[in-house]
Amino acid sequence: MKIMSIYKVAMAILLALAAGAASAGDADDQKAAKVQRMLRQVALERDTLQAENAKLKGELEALNRKLGDVKKSSEAALGKSRGNY
Secondary structure (H helix, E strand, O other), rough: OOHHHHHHHHHHHHHHHHHHHHHHHHHHHHHHHHHHHHHHHHHHHHHHHHHHHHHHHHHHHHHHHHHHHHHHHHHHHHHHOOOOO
């Protein structure tokens, strides 16, 4: 009887350890899944910001071209008003 009691206690301990290891493994899986979700979110934000940056660069180039045109036309008008053709 004593051997059966020891055996039952040993089995109970093994089952408890196995359950603890399984829940620790589940926790690690949950942490890994959370990190993967966070990485996907950061990658999505990066891609969105890169697209917005490219759009803004295009707008900036267009505005700089317009500014150059305005400067040229204002210099030409100023030259005409001073009599310097």
